[in-house]
Amino acid sequence: MAHHTPTVLHLDLANQSFEVRTHEDLAPWVGGLGWALALLEEYWEEDPIVFAIGPLSGIIPGCSKTIAVFRSPQNGFLTAALGGGHLARSLRFAGYQAVVIKGVAEKPVVINLDKEQALFKDGAYLMNKETGQVFDLLLSSEGVPGQRSVLATGLAAEQGITFSSLYIDEFFAFPRGGLGTAFSQRRLKGLVVSGSGEEDLGTLKQYEEIFSLLLSKVRGFEELERRGTLKNLEVERKISGVPFENLNEPNFEDQNQLVESFTSPARLSCDGCPVGCLHLVLHDKNYIPYDFESVVALGPLLGLTSKEEVVQLLSTAYRVGLDPTSLGVILAYLTEKEKLSFGDVETYLTLVDAFLDGKEDWAKALGLGLDEGVKQLGGAEFALTLGGMEFLPYFNGYASILSQALSLSATTEENRGFLLDLDLLKGELDPALVVTALVAEEKKKILSQLLIGCGYLSLVFEETATAFAALEGVGAGVGHEELEDAVKKIFAQKLSLQKRSGFNPHHVKIPARFFSVPSPHGLLEEGKLRQMIKIYCENYFDAQP
Amino acid sequence: MAKILKAERMEDCIGCGLCELVASRVTKGKLSYSDSLIQIRKVKPGQPRFKAVIDYGQKTDYKEIRDICPANCFEIAEE
Numbered sequence: 225m226a227h228h229t230p231t232v233l234h235l236d237l238a239n240q241s242f243e244v245r246t247h248e249d250l251a252p253w254v255g256g257l258g259w260a261l262a263l264l265e266e267y268w269e270e271d272p273i274v275f276a277i278g279p280l281s282g283i284i285p286g287c288s289k290t291i292a293v294f295r296s297p298q299n300g301f302l303t304a305a306l307g308g309g310h311l312a313r314s315l316r317f318a319g320y321q322a323v324v325i326k327g328v329a330e331k332p333v334v335i336n337l338d339k340e341q342a343l344f345k346d347g348a349y350l351m352n353k354e355t356g357q358v359f360d361l362l363l364s365s366e367g368v369p370g371q372r373s374v375l376a377t378g379l380a381a382e383q384g385i386t387f388s389s390l391y392i393d394e395f396f397a398f399p400r401g402g403l404g405t406a407f408s409q410r411r412l413k414g415l416v417v418s419g420s421g422e423e424d425l426g427t428l429k430q431y432e433e434i435f436s437l438l439l440s441k442v443r444g445f446e447e448l449e450r451r452g453t454l455k456n457l458e459v460e461r462k463i464s465g466v467p468f469e470n471l472n473e474p475n476f477e478d479q480n481q482l483v484e485s486f487t488s489p490a491r492l493s494c495d496g497c498p499v500g501c502l503h504l505v506l507h508d509k510n511y512i513p514y515d516f517e518s519v520v521a522l523g524p525l526l527g528l529t530s531k532e533e534v535v536q537l538l539s540t541a542y543r544v545g546l547d548p549t550s551l552g553v554i555l556a557y558l559t560e561k562e563k564l565s566f567g568d569v570e571t572y573l574t575l576v577d578a579f580l581d582g583k584e585d586w587a588k589a590l591g592l593g594l595d596e597g598v599k600q601l602g603g604a605e606f607a608l609t610l611g612g613m614e615f616l617p618y619f620n621g622y623a624s625i626l627s628q629a630l631s632l633s634a635t636t637e638e639n640r641g642f643l644l645d646l647d648l649l650k651g652e653l654d655p656a657l658v659v660t661a662l663v664a665e666e667k668k669k670i671l672s673q674l675l676i677g678c679g680y681l682s683l684v685f686e687e688t689a690t691a692f693a694a695l696e697g698v699g700a701g702v703g704h705e706e707l708e709d710a711v712k713k714i715f716a717q718k719l720s721l722q723k724r725s726g727f728n729p730h731h732v733k734i735p736a737r738f739f740s741v742p743s744p745h746g747l748l749e750e751g752k753l754r755q756m757i758k759i760y761c762e763n764y765f766d767a768q769p
Numbered sequence: 770m771a772k773i774l775k776a777e778r779m780e781d782c783i784g785c786g787l788c789e790l791v792a793s794r795v796t797k798g799k800l801s802y803s804d805s806l807i808q809i810r811k812v813k814p815g816q817p818r819f820k821a822v823i824d825y826g827q828k829t830d831y832k833e834i835r836d837i838c839p840a841n842c843f844e845i846a847e848e
Contacts, residue, residue, distance in 0.1 A: 283790065283800050313786070317802060356815055363814045370810050371803050394814065422793070422801035432794075443839065490817040493785035495802075498839030500783035504817055511817055 228279040228700035230321035238327030242342035256676035260293040276322040278676040279700035282313030286442040288494030297405040298386040298593040299612035301727040308494035309396035314373035317419030329411040338418040347413035367416040375415040378545015381408035385591040387550035395513040400634035434697030452503035456516040463744040469527045469566040470556035485531035507539045520617040521552025527566030553614035561603035620645035621745040637679035640665035655755045720768040770847040774829040776821035781840040791837045
């Protein structure tokens, strides 16, 4: 069959050198996550960061994501993060399907790359600046305007805070897991990709057909367009799944008002996507991106319910380069542990400043992430973490918790337990069935991450027939059986690399609070959740080498 | 009077670039963002606002380009 053979750019930070290689061995792995994991495994000992796109990236509506795989600075575990903006199309039209970054630079660098070369430049001029300033400087000096994607880290990453984001094209990000910190640890301050190439598919009629089909499907996400991912807050309102004040309460009264107050935002799309689900709010003359997780983590989770206060914290997190979701969970922990008052935005702003200063012991400890911080500071009963990371701020039930506990999802975009919990509200809850259903959803997700479609459009890209037709349409067709076989192997490889990175679901911590506060499924039982983890380990995880 | 593609409502543009991609396909039978008769550029850093640079040295009144825009930014009208 017409497999797609990826061209991979290898960047060596230590030697400031690059090499372009065609990896025929990767062709059976279809694209995206398949290529990324294979490359990560091949260069595992060098602790690389790998970015990959897929055969549909940048030319099919909604296939706008780039996947990054790396070992998280927060916990050392295998982490996958999805990023949007212009990156996927810029990589494609620069001629690269994947980028492998190895080594550590001697001093801060920016890499400016296109289809001809990778230029390593002194990045000192970008240091010690707020996120917006870093982008102002990069956009005025690097790459080809209109054809580039710009990646950069913020102040928090420079300080070594492990939950720092890697920003894309100003307002997009690789959230969670600390990819910004991983860049900073390698003294990589920014990466600029200019994609000015062109492609002659040779199967234009087939391509036009699949383009039209997928465009019509992707255009059906009107609620996502109107509300952005904040639409999920309305879903949570209906099931009382919004964690209030560090989950001391499973809901709060005026959340509908909070959702309504975020209407009429500015919107942005990733390249090739007609939805425009990245929403921005204007604060002090600056545009600030927001989504469901960041609004809940820096709002209700901290007892804040007014848009103005939430936006103040969102703005601060963006300005200094902190992942807003992780930040919210850590501030909620501090509030309870130090017996502070929930809902005091001024205190939270002061705490963020202290974080950045990194002078006090608590700030140093929590800068390593909540799990590590608790080891030094105590107060584990207030720390809502799952799978070595701050939890996603919703309380839907077993499946969404299980997905995080098994380190299968760091974001709602990836958390297939989120919707599964809603489905499970309708029937009897059998642990084995929950595990089977979650794994089935995970495999569907992998299919989308091979292509690589947006997780918020999962209904489109997780359909085998659509995936098969789309790959055919761009001349990268694989057989049905090959595709399904690739998904199975990549799922197994993911678990194997999790294990190699030190992750062990047998030992995962589950906060006791999850079993004392009513969920939409009633009170959850720890025994039942542990049983699910045991079933998963016996049937899937333990079988991997 | 000849008809041309006009960017009439760029304040609604969400920067998806679908118009650039479709323009290169319709006019040249290729896939490209850079070699397209329409180029979408940010007005300035820090702003989610865009402008369209259209090459009027060639035929531009393609309804495929007008219709692909999810924000309905374009019109085909007389010069």
